[in-house]
Amino acid sequence: xxxxxxxxxxxxxxxxxxxxxxxxxxxxxxxxxxxxxxxxxxxxxxxxxxxxxxxxxxxxxxxxxxxxxxxxxxxxxxxxxxxxxxxxxxxxxxxxxxxxxxxxxxxxxxxxxxxxxx
Numbered sequence: 542x543x544x545x546x547x548x549x550x551x552x553x554x555x556x557x558x559x560x561x562x563x564x565x566x567x568x569x570x571x572x573x574x575x576x577x578x579x580x581x582x583x584x585x586x587x588x589x590x591x592x593x594x595x596x597x598x599x600x601x602x603x604x605x606x607x608x609x610x611x612x613x614x615x616x617x618x619x620x621x622x623x624x625x626x627x628x629x630x631x632x633x634x635x636x637x638x639x640x641x642x643x644x645x646x647x648x649x650x651x652x653x654x655x656x657x658x659x
Contacts, residue, residue, distance in 0.1 A: 545573055553592045559599030562607035571610055593619040597628045611635055
């Protein structure tokens, strides 16, 4: 099961994921992502650019399809936020400069103790 919570603040849309990013739940995330991107198209015309952030701190596991989904989101400009070692490792693999994501926003680490980004 995967819980997706969307937090909107001025200039930032955060997708907070909790649970397992695998199987049919990847399709649900992709659908949410596409809806957010289509809404963003209207704001670009108003020069009101939005940063998309994917908060992975509540993710317990990610399969290959989930990893590919995150890579696609990153290539389209989203920022990945992770807290634990396995999730950080997956995020780092996705954001490596040698991949096709060069020049995209980097992954940020989040300190779980106080909720602040490191």
